[in-house]
Amino acid sequence: xxxxxxxxxxxxxxxxxxxxxEIPGILWTPASASASASASAxxxxxxxxxxxxxxxxMYPRLVARARHSAAEGFATATIELPGSGDRPRLPAAEQxxxxxxRAMEAGEPVSDEMVDALILPLVxxxxxxxxxxxxxxxxxxxxxxxxxxxxxxxxxxxxxAVVEPRIVAAGFFAGSFVPRAMFEEARQVTxxxxxxxxxxxxxxxxxxxxxxxxxxxxxxxxLHANMGGHTGVPQFAGEDAAQFFTRHLK
Amino acid sequence: xxxxxxxxxxxxxxxxxxxxxEIPGILWTPASASASASASAxxxxxxxxxxxxxxxxMYPRLVARARHSAAEGFATATIELPGSGDRPRLPAAEQxxxxxxRAMEAGEPVSDEMVDALILPLVxxxxxxxxxxxxxxxxxxxxxxxxxxxxxxxxxxxxxAVVEPRIVAAGFFAGSFVPRAMFEEARQVTxxxxxxxxxxxxxxxxxxxxxxxxxxxxxxxxLHANMGGHTGVPQFAGEDAAQFFTRHLK
Numbered sequence: 098x099x100x101x102x103x104x105x106x107x108x109x110x111x112x113x114x115x116x117x118x119e120i121p122g123i124l125w126t127p128a129s130a131s132a133s134a135s136a137s138a139x140x141x142x143x144x145x146x147x148x149x150x151x152x153x154x155m156y157p158r159l160v161a162r163a164r165h166s167a168a169e170g171f172a173t174a175t176i177e178l179p180g181s182g183d184r185p186r187l188p189a190a191e192q193x194x195x196x197x198x199r200a201m202e203a204g205e206p207v208s209d210e211m212v213d214a215l216i217l218p219l220v221x222x223x224x225x226x227x228x229x230x231x232x233x234x235x236x237x238x239x240x241x242x243x244x245x246x247x248x249x250x251x252x253x254x255x256x257x258a259v260v261e262p263r264i265v266a267a268g269f270f271a272g273s274f275v276p277r278a279m280f281e282e283a284r285q286v287t288x289x290x291x292x293x294x295x296x297x298x299x300x301x302x303x304x305x306x307x308x309x310x311x312x313x314x315x316x317x318x319x320l321h322a323n324m325g326g327h328t329g330v331p332q333f334a335g336e337d338a339a340q341f342f343t344r345h346l347k
Numbered sequence: 348x349x350x351x352x353x354x355x356x357x358x359x360x361x362x363x364x365x366x367x368x369e370i371p372g373i374l375w376t377p378a379s380a381s382a383s384a385s386a387s388a389x390x391x392x393x394x395x396x397x398x399x400x401x402x403x404x405m406y407p408r409l410v411a412r413a414r415h416s417a418a419e420g421f422a423t424a425t426i427e428l429p430g431s432g433d434r435p436r437l438p439a440a441e442q443x444x445x446x447x448x449r450a451m452e453a454g455e456p457v458s459d460e461m462v463d464a465l466i467l468p469l470v471x472x473x474x475x476x477x478x479x480x481x482x483x484x485x486x487x488x489x490x491x492x493x494x495x496x497x498x499x500x501x502x503x504x505x506x507x508a509v510v511e512p513r514i515v516a517a518g519f520f521a522g523s524f525v526p527r528a529m530f531e532e533a534r535q536v537t538x539x540x541x542x543x544x545x546x547x548x549x550x551x552x553x554x555x556x557x558x559x560x561x562x563x564x565x566x567x568x569x570l571h572a573n574m575g576g577h578t579g580v581p582q583f584a585g586e587d588a589a590q591f592f593t594r595h596l597k
Contacts, residue, residue, distance in 0.1 A: 296561070296570075307557065310572070311546070317581070320546075322560070322570040331567070333594060337587055344583060 098233035110167045112160070117230055121152060121183065122176035125163035130172060130239045139241025141346040142234060144227060144257075144264070145175040146249020148273070149219065151182035162247070162335075169339055171346065172240050176230050178250075179222040190218055197274075201300075212274040216252050220279075224256045231263060243346050247338070251309075252279045258286045266345035267291070268338045271306035271320075272298050272327050283312040290318040291341035293334055298327045348483035360417045362410070367480055371402060371433065372426035375413035380422060380489045389491025391596040392484060394477060394507075394514070395425040396499020398523070399469065401432035412497070412585075419589055421596065422490050426480050428500075429472040440468055447524075451550075462524040466502050470529075474506045481513060493596050497588070501559075502529045508536045516595035517541070518588045521556035521570075522548050522577050533562040540568040541591035543584055548577045 102114040109128025114121065130140045143166050147155045152175065163173040180187035193214035200207055227246075234240050246254050247268040252275055258267050259282055268291040290313055294306050310320045319341070323334050352364040359378025364371065380390045393416050397405045402425065413423040430437035443464035450457055477496075484490050496504050497518040502525055508517050509532055518541040540563055544556050560570045569591070573584050 316574060318546075318574055319581075319584075320570065320572040322572075324566060324568055331569075333590070334569075336590070340583070340586070 098230075098236075106160070106164065108164055108167070110164055112163070117176065117226075117233055119184070120176050120226055120230070122174060122230060123152065123159070123163075124172065124174045124234065124237075125160070125167055126172045126239055127167040127170055129170070137239075139239055140170055140172045141243055141245070141342075142172045142174065142240050143245040143247050143342060143346070144231070145173050145247055146254055147175060147178070148250060149178045149181045152177045153182060165335065165339060166342070169343055171245075171342065172234075174230065174234050176226060179219060179226070187218065187222070190215060207274065209277055213276045213278070216250070216274060216276050217278070219250065220252050220256050223250075223253050224260065227253070227257055228261055231261065235263070245342050245346050247342070251275060255279050255282055255286060258288055258290075264288065266342060268341060269293070270330075271309060272301045275305060275309055280309060280312050283309055284314045286313050287315055289341075289345050290315045291338055292318065292320045293330060293338065294320060294322040295327055295329060296322050296324050300327055348480075348486075356410075356414065358414055358417070360414055362413075367426065367476075367483055369434070370426050370476055370480070372424060372480060373402065373409070373413075374422065374424045374484065374487075375410070375417055376422045376489055377417040377420055379420070387489075389489055390420055390422045391493055391495070391592075392422045392424065392490050393495040393497050393592060393596070394481070395423050395497055396504055397425060397428070398500060399428045399431045402427050403432060415585065415589060416592070419593055421495075421592065422484075424480065424484050426476060429469060429476070437468065437472070440465060457524065459527055463526045463528070466500070466524060466526050467528070469500065470502050470506050473500075473503050474510065477503070477507055478511055481511065485513070495592050495596050497592070501525060505529050505532050505536060508538055508540075514538065516592060518591060519543070520580075521559060522551045525555060525559055530559060530562050533559055534564045536563050537565055539591075539595050540565045541588055542568065542570045543580060543588065544570060544572040545577055545579060546572050546574055550577055 098115050098117050100113045100115045104112050106112055111126045113124045145159055145162055166173045177184050180190050197211045243265040244263050245266045246257055246264050248270050251269045251273055254267055254269050266289045271292055271294045292310050323331050348365050348367050350363045350365045354362050361376045363374045395409055395412055416423045427434050430440050447461045493515040494513050495516045496507055496514050498520050501519045501523055504517055504519050516539045521542055521544040542560050573581050
């Protein structure tokens with residue numbers, strides 16, 4: 098992990114860009130956190146998931162989440178997804194996305210095969226990368242634990258919650274296509290979950306989201322459904338999610 | 348409205364029992380609230396709904412909700428429901444409850460007619476009483492507004508939200524039988540709503556609860572579903588509900 102740039106935001110949050118091999122990422126730490134382990138206690142970490150639109154495009158929303166989390170005493174970090182941003186394209190995923198877009202524009206049903214082709218390779222490739230990022234982040238003296246995962250492609254979050262024991266709580270956004278196989282995998286998730294659903298999400302099958310919530314094996318899971326479309330998550334929903342992480346990571 | 352008893356709880360909350368005609372009730376005001384209007388600003392009010400089991404039986408849960416609300420600066424009040432506690436029984440409702448219990452114990456379906464017979468007369472009789480209580484409570488110098496309604500028989504809450512303009516926000520518990528007619532009435536509700544659902548509520552039809560949430564006409568409505576049965580609402584769900592009222596009543 099190599100830091101490539103560093104800046105203090107106006108609220109004192111330290112933003113550092115890094116590369117992990119070929120993968121770019123960003124780490125935000127609260128003003129209070131210090132790289133000198135003796136100066137302050139290491140802080141918990143939340144991994145910030147995001148849709149595969151590229152870190153640059155997602156930056157405004159990511160930095161807003163990072164600032165809110167920093168105010169609660171959390172470090173946050175994110176990495177570029179495979180095939181997004183400046184990373185090499187994944188031809189199969191590009192094809193799957195084009196097929197899916199064409200079907201939706203033509204008003205045709207989105208088949209299970211299209212969803213599988215779009216999501217499953219992304220999960221397979223991304224999850225080990227997030228785990229490698231976690232190794233590197235947890236080796237920094239200012240980052241302690243526990244670790245949470247928040248948002249982004251829900252199937253990546255599900256797989257991470259199943260395979261990565263260092264993640265102890267997850268906030269999911271039920272707003273993306275979910276392969277059928279992930280419903281089975283969801284039964285193996287046992288960590289506390291906080292699931293956001295936009296009730297009128299135009300690109301999302303509400304019943305599928307409710308079925309997925311039902312499938313999670315976690316003893317503590319909460320579904321917070323709010324009005325509005327995919328990008329209309331109300332501000333108070335973010336505050337409820339922050340409280341969820343405060344309950345489980347502090 | 349006549350106060351019949353008064354005591355300070357250990358956290359400074361003032362608990363006063365009252366009667367409104369033949370109807371017993373309880374009013375809780377925060378330690379800071381004063382009957383001398385000049386001494387402190389009047390506080391917002393939350394009406395505490397409850398199931399028709401009698402105020403005496405419900406007291407422990409009601410006083411816990413009242414203390415939490417008082418800590419947030421809210422007065423709370425509740426009245427005995429028609430046919431409950433020491434109030435005269437309603438023979439038709441008793442019959443309906445017996446029929447319904449018999450059907451459930453026999454594993455038979457609960458018919459729409461049984462639910463209507465149980466709930467609709469209760470709504471018809473209770474709602475004007477809660478409105479009369481609101482008149483009396485808002486005439487006290489220490490009680491200002493705005494007014495919220497929280498919990499209890501959801502059909503009473505729906506009707507109150509439709510007919511009582513002084514109620515500006517409501518927290519509902521989707522855990523009781525709901526007459527079909529109330530789904531239509533739900534479309535007329537326009538105030539902000541916070542709806543709690545216990546995902547595994549043994550006495551509750553989950554799909555009906557989701558349909559009811561969908562039916563509400565409110566532009567701002569949130570569904571918070573948590574694991575567990577009817578009485579297993581987690582403590583953090585109460586905290587989220589408290590924040591909802593803080594957003595809308597302050």
